[in-house]
Amino acid sequence: MKLERLLAMVVLLISKKQVQAAELAEMFEVSVRTIYRDIETINRAGIPIVTSQGSGGGIGIMESYRLEREWLKEEELFTIASALQSVSSMYEPASHSTAYQKIKHLIPEKSAEAFQHQTEKWFIDMTAWGQTEDQKALRENISAAIDQLSTISFTYTNASGETLHRQTEPYTLVCKAGHWYLYAYCLIRNDFRFFKLNRMNDLTILYQSFTRKDIQLDTLPWDKNWYQKDRLTELVILVQPAARQRIREWFGNEVLHYDKGEICRAVISLPDDQWLIGFLLQFGKDIEVLKPLHIRDKVKDTIHQMQKVYET
CATH class of the missing domain: 3.30.70.240 (Alpha-Beta Plaits)
Incomplete structure (x- = not known):
């Protein structure tokens, strides 16, 4: 997921002076283009990232910017780690270099026992009972399309049993009331729509790029539509x-x-x-x-x- 990747990148840049974009792309199994979009996101969050060309160049945190170990308190690291473990109930970790493992390495040895206790205190399992591999693969494919800013097409069966073809610009995967939805811009209706994943079939990534519209997810726009x-x-x-x-x-x-x-x-x-x-x-x-x-x-x-x- 993008959030996990962003956290992992920040933690990695704390410990290393500079990293090549191609190295990050290989590590997180995404394109170099995606890495540079992530760098822009981190910059907007207030952490100044600089890139340099030539021999010895790469991506790093601006030298004049101090990002101390205490930037996040141990209690906050516990919370982030627990959240990442819950996210992993949906996605298998690509390797031991996940954000969870990197955060774990930031915890002092004297706090290791407390870290284990705190991260086992609660766990949010966002998968459905009888979780199928098909549903998991569907989420991962949609997530990849979102990262790549690629349009997707699929057949969709609505609550009345009517099956329709849809082509959309995928924006956000949403877990609500135990079910997974896609919030996307429908190119047929020319408006944002909420699609339940278990009603979707024949998903195809079209690799037609789109430019994201400015949306405010913190306002829960799908709730606004629901309660019109x-x-x-x-x-x-x-x-x-x-x-x-x-x-x-x-x-x-x-x-x-x-x-x-x-x-x-x-x-x-x-x-x-x-x-x-x-x-x-x-x-x-x-x-x-x-x-x-x-x-x-x-x-x-x-x-x-x-x-x-x-x-x-």
Whole structure:
């Protein structure tokens, strides 16, 4: 991943005076062009990187800039190392020269035991149950296309079962609610779209370069699209005790309203589409849609259609 590579490059440049771009490209298994883009990213982060030509030249940190070992405290290194271990649940490390190993070598010997304890304290496994190699390979191929600024094409099956051909400029892989998505600029719709990876097939890297648009990922643009007012409908749901904790996990305790006794209602706003019906059905008999009536009717109709299937 790019983040892991950037961290590894910074740590490497701390310990070495200069490194050749070709050497970095071979080490991280990317192109020299990608290395120079990474150098620009590191420069923008406030660490001045300089390049020099000729014999003995290469890439290094500006001599007048002091990047002390204490630039990151041990506790911060523990956190970064733990995060990198979690990232490795998605990608196999290319070699022992990963960012995790380099950070580990920055830890003083007297703190080695504490480092092991802290990095084993928590682990975020972002893979799905029954993780398949196909899904892992798909993420790695998309990641490579993002690094290379290459457009990709694929067939995509939406929530309604419709299969469409898509050609996109890939921007960001996003793990949300245990599922992986691609945030990309769709060249057919001429707008950004969110694609669920397990609905994608026949991925092809087209090697047609594109220029990244200026987007602010910290604003979570996919969430903004999801919660656009014209897509939302307000639901009033009767919630049985068995489903209350799951509703809290999804929407927070503030959506639950208690009437007389144990009667509990939830008021939530969600996009009115086919996904909504599937989401509601996962709660089974533990919830009942009270309003709006057209959503209640859709749920009832879906249940009746399912019943017909199992009666045959």
